[in-house]
Amino acid sequence: MTGYVMFRKHRLGTRGGGVILYIKESIQAYEITLAKEAECEEAVWCNIVTGNSTLTVGLVYRSPNISMEENEKIHNAIKEVRKRDCIIMGDFNHGHIQWTSLQCTGREDQEFLNLVQDSFLSQHVLEATKDENVLEKVLSSQKEFVDNVKICEPLGCSDHNQIHFIIKVKGERNRK
Template sequence: MTGYVMFRKDRLGRRGGGVILYIKESIQAYEIKLEKEAECEEAVWCNIVTGNSTLTVGLVYRSPNISIEENEKIHNAIEEVSKRVCIIMGDFNHGHIQWISLQSTGREVQEFLNLVQDSFLSQHVLEATRGEHVLDIVLTSQKEFVDNVKICEPLGCSDHNQIHFIIKVKGEGNRKIRYRKKFTKEDIRT
């Protein structure tokens, strides 16, 4: 896409699939790698420079028939990234979580819900994104980062609804610059 930098991680061993994240060229961003035990098959992570700080953004796809090992890596990744200022989004295929009441069914789903709560992450998508389920979610380390979440019609032939939202972080334009004159002996005359 013209005007955007692409970050992607293709699905290995099969045709198609993977994740892709586009960030406007005008935003300073670079891909990062997580610790080995948190390196997921279908996840991409990058840092966005926002003024004097950095925002870690992650895009994750969690297959409904995921292996125990890969599921553990996703949990490790969320645990690692949640210690930073972050936004984690994607299709997690946990449709049995009632995000408003924070209830779930099943051990695996409850473990994920516990992880989100123990990591002090806020989940912003409260309406169904596929059928009657909330499969696609947006997690943030600070609740005020995300605003104006809207669930829209699917794009193209997708069976998932689009999620539109505003990320509210201070950018380069909000940075204060101070100028000081450097005084030397030559500047002081008597």
């Protein structure tokens, strides 16, 4: 996409898949690597320079048939970046969590909900993103980082709705 820097991570061992994150060229951003125990197969992490600090932004895809080992890596990644100013987004395939009442069914959903709560992260997507489920999440370390969340029609042939939102931090633009 013209005017954007692309950060991506391919799905290993298969054709297609993976994650891709676009950040405007005018925003100073660079890819980061997490600790080995937090390196997820389908996640990409960047730091965005925001004045005198950085905001860590992560994009994660969690398959519905994920291995226990890979699920643990996603949890470790969240535990690592929660210590920073961060926004973590993606399709986590935890569709049975009621975010308004903080209730859920299923062990994996409960573990994820506990992780989000124990990490003091705010979940900003409260409407269904696929059928009746809230599969996509936008989590932030500070509630005021995310504003104006809108659930929009799917893009192209996707069966998931788009999520549009504004990240509200002060930043420095690249000088070119």
